[in-house]
Amino acid sequence: MTLPDPVALAVPAFIVLVLAEVVIARFRSSASYELRDTAASLLMGLGNFAQGLATAGLLYLATAWVWQFRLFDIGYTWWAFLAIFLAEDLCYYWFHRLSHEHRIWWAAHVNHHSSQHYNLSTALRQTWTGNLALTWVVWLPLALIGFPPALIIFEKGISLIYQFWIHTEQVRRLPRWFEAVFNTPSHHRVHHATNPRYLDRNYAGILIIWDKLFGTFVPEDDAEACRYGIVKNLGTFNPVRIAFHEWAGIVHDVRAAGNWRERLGYVFGPPGWKPDGSGATSETIRAAWRARASAAGVPSSTRVAQKG
Amino acid sequence: MSPLDLILPVAGIALIILVVWLAGGLRSASVDDAEAVRRHLALDHPEFEPGELRLAADKRSALAVDRGERRIAVLFALGDRVTIRIVAPGDLAGAAAHGGDLVLTLTDLGARRIVLRLGDAELAQAWAARLDRLLIRGTETQGGRSAAVLAS
Numbered sequence: 065m066t067l068p069d070p071v072a073l074a075v076p077a078f079i080v081l082v083l084a085e086v087v088i089a090r091f092r093s094s095a096s097y098e099l100r101d102t103a104a105s106l107l108m109g110l111g112n113f114a115q116g117l118a119t120a121g122l123l124y125l126a127t128a129w130v131w132q133f134r135l136f137d138i139g140y141t142w143w144a145f146l147a148i149f150l151a152e153d154l155c156y157y158w159f160h161r162l163s164h165e166h167r168i169w170w171a172a173h174v175n176h177h178s179s180q181h182y183n184l185s186t187a188l189r190q191t192w193t194g195n196l197a198l199t200w201v202v203w204l205p206l207a208l209i210g211f212p213p214a215l216i217i218f219e220k221g222i223s224l225i226y227q228f229w230i231h232t233e234q235v236r237r238l239p240r241w242f243e244a245v246f247n248t249p250s251h252h253r254v255h256h257a258t259n260p261r262y263l264d265r266n267y268a269g270i271l272i273i274w275d276k277l278f279g280t281f282v283p284e285d286d287a288e289a290c291r292y293g294i295v296k297n298l299g300t301f302n303p304v305r306i307a308f309h310e311w312a313g314i315v316h317d318v319r320a321a322g323n324w325r326e327r328l329g330y331v332f333g334p335p336g337w338k339p340d341g342s343g344a345t346s347e348t349i350r351a352a353w354r355a356r357a358s359a360a361g362v363p364s365s366t367r368v369a370q371k372g
Numbered sequence: 373m374s375p376l377d378l379i380l381p382v383a384g385i386a387l388i389i390l391v392v393w394l395a396g397g398l399r400s401a402s403v404d405d406a407e408a409v410r411r412h413l414a415l416d417h418p419e420f421e422p423g424e425l426r427l428a429a430d431k432r433s434a435l436a437v438d439r440g441e442r443r444i445a446v447l448f449a450l451g452d453r454v455t456i457r458i459v460a461p462g463d464l465a466g467a468a469a470h471g472g473d474l475v476l477t478l479t480d481l482g483a484r485r486i487v488l489r490l491g492d493a494e495l496a497q498a499w500a501a502r503l504d505r506l507l508i509r510g511t512e513t514q515g516g517r518s519a520a521v522l523a524s
Contacts, residue, residue, distance in 0.1 A: 072377060079384035083391055090395040098451040099389065099397035106385040113381060117373075178482075180453040185388070258416075291415070297455045299448065299483030309482035316479060352419060 065140045067214050070221035078228060082184045088234055089183070096183045096233055104301040105179055109188030111303060119195040127204065127213040136210035148211050152203070152219040156269035159202040161280065164264045170335045171310035172197040178306050180293040182256050187231035192307040223269045247272045250284045257290035260353030264346040295336060295344055399452035403427060403434045413445055416456050420445055426499065429491030435499070441506060446476060448486055457483055459507060467503035469496035476503070
């Protein structure tokens with residue numbers, strides 16, 4: 065069975081929707097697009113497209129190699145499309161969570177979060193180094209189970225397309241049933257925010273149920289506007305620096321490390337980790353925020369990140 | 373893969389950039405006064421207690437020294453957003469005055485060079501010397517390893 069490349073088919077829609085959002089934001093007097101930020105995001109997208117072309121064959125070969133040891137012959141039955149939808153989305157959740165929790169994969173993913181804006185162009189600010197960092201291994205179990213490689217790749221494309229439209233501030237809330245099941249602009253705004261309450265939450269791709277299941281869900285609170293970006297916001301619009309700054313940071317820290325525990329911590333520990341415990345990781349930032357809120361006498365219902 | 377698969381994204385990028393520009397997308401943030409500095413710091417780095425503050429003459433950047441004089445906060449405009457870097461010993465590779473500009477070179481590739489237009493050569497030199505003493509030479513006395521990294 066030959067499946068289409070959904071991302072290639074979606075490119076014209078990406079362009080039209082970004083243009084539409086620029087115009088809508090202008091009429092709403094929303095400062096959601098800044099020229100150099102947008103250019104950086106789009107060039108990151110173009111670079112991701114190029115590296116995808118360069119590594120697609122290798123990824124397909126790796127997936128096909130694992131597939132020859134498959135446990136089941138799933139093929140392209142109707143239920144296979146339903147099953148891959150769920151299974152791929154679960155893989156995406158764990159890929160995404162691990163990419164935030166371990167610096168070696170964060171180095172590949174951080175560029176997607178590096179804009180202080182949140183709009184459809186941010187969705188295209190994609191990684192240049194993810195495939196080199198082997199983040200694709202998370203999806204290999206799907207081939208081992210027996211999903212055909214082409215079906216896995218097709219579903220990854222569907223997931224990427226779905227996640228495009230949720231990068232917007234122009235949509236506030238969708239019907240309650242939809243917000244309960246699916247990842248939405250509201251849920252994903254939380255994911256891109258650096259407010260301690262929101263930091264490193266809502267990892268979902270298409271279905272928000274995974275965050276609710278694994279305790280990483282936080283709803284958007286209209287009383288606390290999202291502040292977008294990363295803990296150490298970048299001082300550049302240069303796509304090359306955006307793509308590689310965290311890798312350079314890892315090299316810098318590993319060279320300065322005094323022993324192997326420190327070296328391993330800098331590579332595989334959480335982003336912001338320091339050997340003496342003084343680093344600003346998501347957990348330490350959240351703990352400090354809770355302590356400040358507690359000292360200020362803020363009620364716990366508004367202080368503690370709500371889990372789904 | 374057809375040529376259209378490449379031409380379409382490139383043409384789309386060009387069109388989007390043009391429309392964003394026409395929509396007034398080329399904007400710049402400002403750091404107008406000390407209150408703005410404190411407000412930005414309170415929001416993004418509430419643990420940082422600013423002591424002495426210095427605003428750039430062009431109102432596009434500012435410096436704040438923490439009360440313990442162990443770290444500085446550098447605020448600078450990046451497009452229409454104000455970005456903050458907390459600079460501790462080991463984070464600063466160089467501080468130099470070029471005319472009335474104070475040029476900070478950080479060890480971080482994500483914000484390598486930050487220029488604060490103080491508009492006064494003596495002031496820029498004084499700040500360069502102070503930051504050098506606080507965050508670079510101070511590192512040598514606090515821990516040889518960080519200093520060795522900076523020197524390498």
